[in-house]
Amino acid sequence: MEYNFSAIEKKWQAAWKASDAYKVSNESSKPKYFVLDMFPYPSGAGLHVGHPLGYIASDIFSRYKRLKGFNVLHPMGYDAFGLPAEQYAIEHGVHPAVSTHKNIDTFRAQLDNIGFSYDWSREIRTCDATYYKWTQWIFLQLFNSFYNKQKNKAEPILHLINAFEKNGNAEHECPSDASIQFTAAQWQAYSNQEQQQILMQYRLAFCGHGEVNWCEALGTVLANDEVVNGVSERGGHPVVKKKLRQWYLRITAYADRLLSGLDTIEFSEAMKEMQSNWIGKSYGAEIDFKIASAALDTDATLTVYTTRPDTIFGVDFMVVAPEHDIITAITTKEQQIAVDNYIAYVKSRSDRERQAEKKISGCFTGAFAVNPFNGKQIPIWISEYVLAGYGTGAIMAVPCGDERDHKFAQHFNIPITNIIGDAYSGNEANSTKDAPLFNSDFLNGIMMRDAIEIALAKLEERGIGKRKVNYKMRDAAFSRQRYWGEPFPVQWKNGVAIALDETELPLLLPAVDSYSPGPEGEGPLANIPAWVEKELETNTMPGYAGSSWYFLRYMDPHNSDVFCDRKVSDYWNQVDLYIGGTEHAVGHLLYSRMWTKVLFDLGHIGFDEPFRKLLNQGMIQGSSRFVYRKKGTQVFVSAGLLGDTEVDKLHVDVNMVDGVELDTEAFKKWRNNEYANASFELENGKYICGVEVEKMSKSKFNTVNPDILVEKYGADTFRMYEMFLGPVDQSKPWDTKGIEGVHRFIKKLWRLFFDEEKGAVYNAAPASPAALKILHRTIKKIEEDTERFSFNTAVSAFMICVNDLADIKCQTTEVLSPLLVLLTPYAPHVAAELWTATGNKGSILDAPYPVFDAKHVTESSKEYPVSINGKVRTNISIALDASEEEVTAIVLADTLIQKWMEGKPVKKFIFVKGRMINVVV
């Protein structure tokens, strides 16, 4: 009887499906455990070998937890709204719903192949109306709430209206503009429209204006992804910034809680660091500088934000962002043309380009600001390195203390004031806080670190500045001028946004004739007369809307009364283990944390962090292969023979390449015989390809489809091989070489039970101590490795175990059956087959997990490595319970040790029990 994986896997997959083996109940006496994968976007390219890496890891952990007696929720679904489907629709006229559903079917078939233990009865798709009804409902919660800073939580907007009616906004400072102040009487006197405008500035989901990538030629807004080097990816048309009305989420209100919440969850330190850097909390000051231009309005002030008020006497120039409102007011006639030209240049640049630019650029406005402490006149410049969105969009530049300011000053020959004495070399800035100040009036001689506080106090005392906590994070843009997303449940009447009533949900996404943008670059919904007549919002929600709360819907996926029953969310609570890539560090993971906090504040759920523990899987990269075609010919030159030959470098499908050797016959037939006439210049009879590691992508022909591997080696081999590749959290290029080794392992395991000729060889003999030692060592190792997600070493431990059992010809079920239970999370099909074939009763999915017993593995002595001066010279076997004195005596009596000591006296004797011995002479 041989190992027929394909029959075995089909059989068990069918059996588990028929018995609903993975169906999970919301009621159980067992403790709960919630394992979640970041659900995929169902792209047209289908699943490649990179996707299942995390899914296999989570499946192993789910099955393991189930064996350990937990009620495990392990669901899967699809993040199904998004740009690619819409792009496909524009190009091929296929409705996104159609292509998306087709893609989902492909994904599902591919996932099923691998034998995951998902409870498919809980599947969700973010594009289903039954799902996005609740995404819209949560939007209404956000819209109808504000952040109460006193209570530090979100509350219904009605509370705010009540407060306004009693006390105006005295207790509730306007989050976007502190200068807005009104009394109760004023509030009551406002028109409804005015009141709504004020309320909008408090809502957690609010409308404002923001810049987008605008492509005039295409008449549409482009995603950053669709802009390459400042022009549109499609057609290469120019792209500029354009201000449009946009929806935002007031995530900045949650900045502090998003920071402090990190202490309560198990994310990697790197992930926490990325999130807190993104939030970017800093303590500093806003300082007002008067404008000193006689020709201009002398009352104008320029407010800057700085974290270093101690350096105020080192300010040599000011820089304002090219978008800053003040520019029109202060630019002098002489500078007007230069300023306009510079602003036009910056308009075509993305924030990223502006920050990454090494070349220094800027333009003088002709205006001067006045240093409030010493009256010094300071030139005001504009430059792209200052971004409008951070702080006040203006900085005071201190070249001796800031590298970018220093380079700017050098480039434009602006004189540099040295306020740190010897700490400034004259060649480059020194950003220290640990130097005494010079040329700084009342701060002279004070260490900068201490001067910060003194300067702050002075600023406030003299009323020219105030302390300010600042965040780098901005409110999250929440609208897209697109079709394939959730419609906003909002109507516009006389410029006032009015939320639909809950009972009107879902607001269905209507069919459109064309996926082209609306008249003014609005979303395609603006082309539907009936939609526009009802004055409905024409934007749709962004991709992250649906994914910000999906983990909750899995708990109660079919509930048509609420998004998730409170009793159910109380039971499942937080996601215990969340697995996905780091690429979501500052997007999805922050948004879903915010949504969870809002839902918690409003009393809809009982926890305010969604994910208790996060495991980041690495990215599987593609290893691309290239062929080299002599220019203008059909002659392909092997990589080693290139020399100076002029060639075109072409991606070639990795599946036609064995290692680096091209299958030339397959290549000739590739892409409908496109290269039928190819001839080859070979080295040693082989065509050797070029190699590069890149992102796995269809267009680079470096994707590997798991289906092919599953067909050739089986799901169990595929699962174990993906884990065996390396640590799950590490990125690595895919290489199919090596899968044979894992396949051999499973066949070797099989042969402990069945022999091709002899048939069954397993027996019920009592286990030998040696066999029990192997088993228990493995139990310990697998349990430890699984708990710490070290799946690659777990696979290797299985290999060692099977090698050792084969060596001692152990074929007894007393040892083999517990081994199968250990193995079943990793290779469920073969484990189930052997489990039943050897007469075990019940499903292996719920078998008792083997318990480690130390008595089978205890050792009495150890081969100690003995070093002289840190170099290992010999091994000596010594009893583990020997005292240090005994060990010293044994070691020093050893002839080899004596030889290496060359008669020198022992300076130090280091003995680490159970580890090693080092003699220092």
Added chain:
RNA sequence: GCCCUGGUGGUGGAACUGGUAGACACGCAGGACUUAAAAUCCUGUUCGCCGCAACGCGAGUGCGGGUUCGAUUCCCGCCUGGGGCACCA
């Protein structure tokens, strides 16, 4: 540019808390079985040096320093691959 992260044999990787670097695999080389192939099994495999050989010696974890009895692991500086940077998901 900024933030995060990785770099160990021919290859993927192991070494969990500073304690024998290279587990387990792949590949390669040699051998057994076979008419042959597949499958399977056995032996060897970091590099260099001496030697018939067991063994022995030296070097070695991206590069250069440092701390330590001892460093892949900790510290400082540098080189380099990958991810993210706000409308891809």
